[in-house]
Amino acid sequence: MSGNGFDKSAFAVDWENEQVASPQGEVGGHWGPLRISGLDYVQATFDKTTCLACPVRSQCTASATRPRAVSLLPTRELHEIQACNRLDQQTKDWQQRYAIRAGIEATLSQNIRNCGLRRTRYRGLARTHVQHVLTAMACSLTRITDWIADPAPTHRRSTRLDALCTGTT
Known part of the structure:
Protein backbone atom coordinates (compact mmCIF):
# COMPACT_ATOMS: atom_id res chain seq x y z
CA MET A 1 0.00 0.00 0.00
CA SER A 2 1.22 3.50 -0.79
CA GLY A 3 -0.15 6.11 1.59
CA ASN A 4 -3.63 4.88 2.48
CA GLY A 5 -4.50 3.27 -0.86
CA PHE A 6 -3.62 0.15 -2.80
CA ASP A 7 -0.86 0.46 -5.38
CA LYS A 8 -0.04 -1.98 -8.17
CA SER A 9 2.00 -4.24 -5.88
CA ALA A 10 -1.11 -5.06 -3.81
CA PHE A 11 -2.64 -6.92 -6.77
CA ALA A 12 -1.70 -10.55 -7.50
CA VAL A 13 -0.96 -11.09 -11.20
CA ASP A 14 -1.53 -14.48 -12.80
CA TRP A 15 0.26 -14.21 -16.16
CA GLU A 16 -0.61 -17.73 -17.37
CA ASN A 17 -4.37 -17.23 -16.98
CA GLU A 18 -4.20 -13.50 -17.77
CA GLN A 19 -5.94 -12.45 -14.56
CA VAL A 20 -5.34 -10.02 -11.72
CA ALA A 21 -6.67 -10.53 -8.21
CA SER A 22 -7.52 -7.56 -6.00
CA PRO A 23 -6.35 -7.28 -2.38
CA GLN A 24 -9.83 -8.55 -1.42
CA GLY A 25 -9.44 -11.65 -3.63
CA GLU A 26 -11.73 -10.57 -6.48
CA VAL A 27 -10.48 -11.60 -9.92
CA GLY A 28 -10.33 -9.04 -12.73
CA GLY A 29 -12.84 -9.49 -15.53
CA HIS A 30 -11.01 -8.09 -18.57
CA TRP A 31 -7.39 -8.45 -19.70
CA GLY A 32 -6.33 -6.64 -22.83
CA PRO A 33 -3.71 -4.55 -24.60
CA LEU A 34 -3.29 -0.85 -23.86
CA ARG A 35 -1.23 1.76 -25.69
CA ILE A 36 -0.08 4.89 -23.82
CA SER A 37 2.10 7.49 -25.55
CA GLY A 38 3.23 4.94 -28.13
CA LEU A 39 4.19 2.30 -25.55
CA ASP A 40 2.48 -1.07 -25.11
CA TYR A 41 0.99 -2.18 -21.78
CA VAL A 42 -1.49 -4.74 -20.53
CA GLN A 43 -4.57 -3.47 -18.73
CA ALA A 44 -6.59 -5.57 -16.33
CA THR A 45 -10.00 -4.13 -15.47
CA PHE A 46 -12.33 -5.39 -12.74
CA ASP A 47 -16.04 -6.03 -13.13
CA LYS A 48 -17.99 -2.82 -12.51
CA THR A 49 -20.69 -4.29 -10.25
CA THR A 50 -18.16 -6.14 -8.11
CA CYS A 51 -15.88 -3.12 -7.92
CA LEU A 52 -18.68 -0.70 -6.95
CA ALA A 53 -19.79 -3.02 -4.13
CA CYS A 54 -16.27 -3.49 -2.71
CA PRO A 55 -15.93 -2.37 0.94
CA VAL A 56 -12.40 -0.98 0.40
CA ARG A 57 -13.19 0.79 -2.89
CA SER A 58 -12.13 4.19 -1.53
CA GLN A 59 -8.62 2.81 -0.95
CA CYS A 60 -8.49 1.34 -4.45
CA THR A 61 -9.76 4.08 -6.76
CA ALA A 62 -10.94 7.68 -6.63
CA SER A 63 -13.46 7.23 -9.46
CA ALA A 64 -17.11 7.33 -8.43
CA THR A 65 -18.44 5.35 -11.39
CA ARG A 66 -15.62 3.43 -13.09
CA PRO A 67 -14.03 0.17 -11.89
CA ARG A 68 -10.38 -0.15 -10.93
CA ALA A 69 -7.97 -0.87 -13.75
CA VAL A 70 -4.38 -2.01 -13.30
CA SER A 71 -1.84 -1.25 -16.04
CA LEU A 72 1.06 -3.68 -16.33
CA LEU A 73 4.16 -3.85 -18.47
CA PRO A 74 3.61 -6.08 -21.53
CA THR A 75 5.59 -9.12 -20.34
CA ARG A 76 5.97 -10.96 -17.07
CA GLU A 77 9.75 -10.48 -17.08
CA LEU A 78 9.50 -6.69 -17.43
CA HIS A 79 6.81 -6.54 -14.74
CA GLU A 80 8.94 -8.55 -12.30
CA ILE A 81 12.02 -6.40 -13.00
CA GLN A 82 9.99 -3.25 -12.32
CA ALA A 83 8.56 -4.69 -9.09
CA CYS A 84 12.06 -5.71 -7.93
CA ASN A 85 13.45 -2.26 -8.74
CA ARG A 86 10.66 -0.56 -6.81
CA LEU A 87 11.39 -2.72 -3.77
CA ASP A 88 15.10 -1.93 -4.12
CA GLN A 89 14.32 1.80 -4.12
CA GLN A 90 13.04 1.51 -0.55
CA THR A 91 16.46 0.44 0.82
CA THR A 142 31.48 30.22 -8.65
CA ARG A 143 30.74 27.60 -6.00
CA ILE A 144 34.03 28.24 -4.19
CA THR A 145 33.47 32.01 -4.08
CA ASP A 146 29.93 31.47 -2.80
CA TRP A 147 31.28 29.13 -0.14
CA ILE A 148 34.09 31.48 0.95
CA ALA A 149 32.02 34.66 0.91
CA ASP A 150 30.53 35.41 4.26
CA PRO A 151 27.05 36.65 3.52
CA ALA A 152 26.62 39.80 5.57
CA PRO A 153 23.32 39.96 7.40
CA THR A 154 21.04 42.62 6.04
CA HIS A 155 20.40 45.39 8.55
CA ARG A 156 17.24 47.30 8.04
CA ARG A 157 16.61 50.75 9.24
CA SER A 158 14.07 50.62 12.05
CA THR A 159 10.68 52.06 11.27
CA ARG A 160 8.97 54.66 13.43
CA LEU A 161 6.61 51.96 14.74
CA ASP A 162 9.59 49.83 15.80
CA ALA A 163 11.14 52.82 17.51
CA LEU A 164 7.90 53.55 19.38
CA CYS A 165 7.50 49.92 20.45
CA THR A 166 11.08 49.60 21.70
CA GLY A 167 11.21 53.10 23.18
CA THR A 168 14.26 54.20 21.18
CA THR A 169 12.95 57.38 19.62
Whole structure:
Protein backbone atom coordinates (compact mmCIF):
# COMPACT_ATOMS: atom_id res chain seq x y z
CA MET A 1 0.00 0.00 0.00
CA SER A 2 1.22 3.50 -0.79
CA GLY A 3 -0.15 6.11 1.59
CA ASN A 4 -3.63 4.88 2.48
CA GLY A 5 -4.50 3.27 -0.86
CA PHE A 6 -3.62 0.15 -2.80
CA ASP A 7 -0.86 0.46 -5.38
CA LYS A 8 -0.04 -1.98 -8.17
CA SER A 9 2.00 -4.24 -5.88
CA ALA A 10 -1.11 -5.06 -3.81
CA PHE A 11 -2.64 -6.92 -6.77
CA ALA A 12 -1.70 -10.55 -7.50
CA VAL A 13 -0.96 -11.09 -11.20
CA ASP A 14 -1.53 -14.48 -12.80
CA TRP A 15 0.26 -14.21 -16.16
CA GLU A 16 -0.61 -17.73 -17.37
CA ASN A 17 -4.37 -17.23 -16.98
CA GLU A 18 -4.20 -13.50 -17.77
CA GLN A 19 -5.94 -12.45 -14.56
CA VAL A 20 -5.34 -10.02 -11.72
CA ALA A 21 -6.67 -10.53 -8.21
CA SER A 22 -7.52 -7.56 -6.00
CA PRO A 23 -6.35 -7.28 -2.38
CA GLN A 24 -9.83 -8.55 -1.42
CA GLY A 25 -9.44 -11.65 -3.63
CA GLU A 26 -11.73 -10.57 -6.48
CA VAL A 27 -10.48 -11.60 -9.92
CA GLY A 28 -10.33 -9.04 -12.73
CA GLY A 29 -12.84 -9.49 -15.53
CA HIS A 30 -11.01 -8.09 -18.57
CA TRP A 31 -7.39 -8.45 -19.70
CA GLY A 32 -6.33 -6.64 -22.83
CA PRO A 33 -3.71 -4.55 -24.60
CA LEU A 34 -3.29 -0.85 -23.86
CA ARG A 35 -1.23 1.76 -25.69
CA ILE A 36 -0.08 4.89 -23.82
CA SER A 37 2.10 7.49 -25.55
CA GLY A 38 3.23 4.94 -28.13
CA LEU A 39 4.19 2.30 -25.55
CA ASP A 40 2.48 -1.07 -25.11
CA TYR A 41 0.99 -2.18 -21.78
CA VAL A 42 -1.49 -4.74 -20.53
CA GLN A 43 -4.57 -3.47 -18.73
CA ALA A 44 -6.59 -5.57 -16.33
CA THR A 45 -10.00 -4.13 -15.47
CA PHE A 46 -12.33 -5.39 -12.74
CA ASP A 47 -16.04 -6.03 -13.13
CA LYS A 48 -17.99 -2.82 -12.51
CA THR A 49 -20.69 -4.29 -10.25
CA THR A 50 -18.16 -6.14 -8.11
CA CYS A 51 -15.88 -3.12 -7.92
CA LEU A 52 -18.68 -0.70 -6.95
CA ALA A 53 -19.79 -3.02 -4.13
CA CYS A 54 -16.27 -3.49 -2.71
CA PRO A 55 -15.93 -2.37 0.94
CA VAL A 56 -12.40 -0.98 0.40
CA ARG A 57 -13.19 0.79 -2.89
CA SER A 58 -12.13 4.19 -1.53
CA GLN A 59 -8.62 2.81 -0.95
CA CYS A 60 -8.49 1.34 -4.45
CA THR A 61 -9.76 4.08 -6.76
CA ALA A 62 -10.94 7.68 -6.63
CA SER A 63 -13.46 7.23 -9.46
CA ALA A 64 -17.11 7.33 -8.43
CA THR A 65 -18.44 5.35 -11.39
CA ARG A 66 -15.62 3.43 -13.09
CA PRO A 67 -14.03 0.17 -11.89
CA ARG A 68 -10.38 -0.15 -10.93
CA ALA A 69 -7.97 -0.87 -13.75
CA VAL A 70 -4.38 -2.01 -13.30
CA SER A 71 -1.84 -1.25 -16.04
CA LEU A 72 1.06 -3.68 -16.33
CA LEU A 73 4.16 -3.85 -18.47
CA PRO A 74 3.61 -6.08 -21.53
CA THR A 75 5.59 -9.12 -20.34
CA ARG A 76 5.97 -10.96 -17.07
CA GLU A 77 9.75 -10.48 -17.08
CA LEU A 78 9.50 -6.69 -17.43
CA HIS A 79 6.81 -6.54 -14.74
CA GLU A 80 8.94 -8.55 -12.30
CA ILE A 81 12.02 -6.40 -13.00
CA GLN A 82 9.99 -3.25 -12.32
CA ALA A 83 8.56 -4.69 -9.09
CA CYS A 84 12.06 -5.71 -7.93
CA ASN A 85 13.45 -2.26 -8.74
CA ARG A 86 10.66 -0.56 -6.81
CA LEU A 87 11.39 -2.72 -3.77
CA ASP A 88 15.10 -1.93 -4.12
CA GLN A 89 14.32 1.80 -4.12
CA GLN A 90 13.04 1.51 -0.55
CA THR A 91 16.46 0.44 0.82
CA LYS A 92 18.88 2.87 2.47
CA ASP A 93 21.70 1.78 0.14
CA TRP A 94 19.73 2.74 -2.97
CA GLN A 95 18.68 6.06 -1.44
CA GLN A 96 22.28 6.93 -0.59
CA ARG A 97 23.37 6.15 -4.15
CA TYR A 98 20.51 8.22 -5.52
CA ALA A 99 21.45 11.17 -3.30
CA ILE A 100 24.84 11.23 -5.04
CA ARG A 101 23.11 11.26 -8.41
CA ALA A 102 20.80 14.07 -7.28
CA GLY A 103 23.88 16.17 -6.41
CA ILE A 104 25.36 15.53 -9.83
CA GLU A 105 22.05 16.40 -11.49
CA ALA A 106 22.04 19.71 -9.60
CA THR A 107 25.54 20.49 -10.87
CA LEU A 108 24.56 19.71 -14.45
CA SER A 109 21.43 21.81 -14.11
CA GLN A 110 23.46 24.75 -12.79
CA ASN A 111 25.91 24.45 -15.71
CA ILE A 112 23.08 24.27 -18.23
CA ARG A 113 21.18 27.25 -16.80
CA ASN A 114 24.05 29.57 -15.94
CA CYS A 115 26.74 28.66 -18.46
CA GLY A 116 24.79 27.49 -21.51
CA LEU A 117 26.21 23.97 -21.48
CA ARG A 118 23.61 22.58 -23.92
CA ARG A 119 24.98 24.50 -26.90
CA THR A 120 28.57 24.65 -27.97
CA ARG A 121 30.11 27.77 -29.42
CA TYR A 122 32.66 25.86 -31.44
CA ARG A 123 32.91 23.15 -34.08
CA GLY A 124 34.94 20.05 -33.50
CA LEU A 125 35.32 17.69 -30.60
CA ALA A 126 38.56 19.17 -29.24
CA ARG A 127 37.23 22.74 -29.05
CA THR A 128 33.92 21.57 -27.59
CA HIS A 129 35.85 19.62 -24.94
CA VAL A 130 37.83 22.75 -24.04
CA GLN A 131 34.57 24.68 -23.67
CA HIS A 132 33.18 22.00 -21.34
CA VAL A 133 36.34 22.01 -19.22
CA LEU A 134 36.27 25.82 -18.96
CA THR A 135 32.56 25.72 -18.11
CA ALA A 136 33.23 23.21 -15.32
CA MET A 137 36.05 25.39 -13.99
CA ALA A 138 33.77 28.44 -14.02
CA CYS A 139 31.11 26.52 -12.11
CA SER A 140 33.66 25.36 -9.55
CA LEU A 141 35.00 28.90 -9.10
CA THR A 142 31.48 30.22 -8.65
CA ARG A 143 30.74 27.60 -6.00
CA ILE A 144 34.03 28.24 -4.19
CA THR A 145 33.47 32.01 -4.08
CA ASP A 146 29.93 31.47 -2.80
CA TRP A 147 31.28 29.13 -0.14
CA ILE A 148 34.09 31.48 0.95
CA ALA A 149 32.02 34.66 0.91
CA ASP A 150 30.53 35.41 4.26
CA PRO A 151 27.05 36.65 3.52
CA ALA A 152 26.62 39.80 5.57
CA PRO A 153 23.32 39.96 7.40
CA THR A 154 21.04 42.62 6.04
CA HIS A 155 20.40 45.39 8.55
CA ARG A 156 17.24 47.30 8.04
CA ARG A 157 16.61 50.75 9.24
CA SER A 158 14.07 50.62 12.05
CA THR A 159 10.68 52.06 11.27
CA ARG A 160 8.97 54.66 13.43
CA LEU A 161 6.61 51.96 14.74
CA ASP A 162 9.59 49.83 15.80
CA ALA A 163 11.14 52.82 17.51
CA LEU A 164 7.90 53.55 19.38
CA CYS A 165 7.50 49.92 20.45
CA THR A 166 11.08 49.60 21.70
CA GLY A 167 11.21 53.10 23.18
CA THR A 168 14.26 54.20 21.18
CA THR A 169 12.95 57.38 19.62
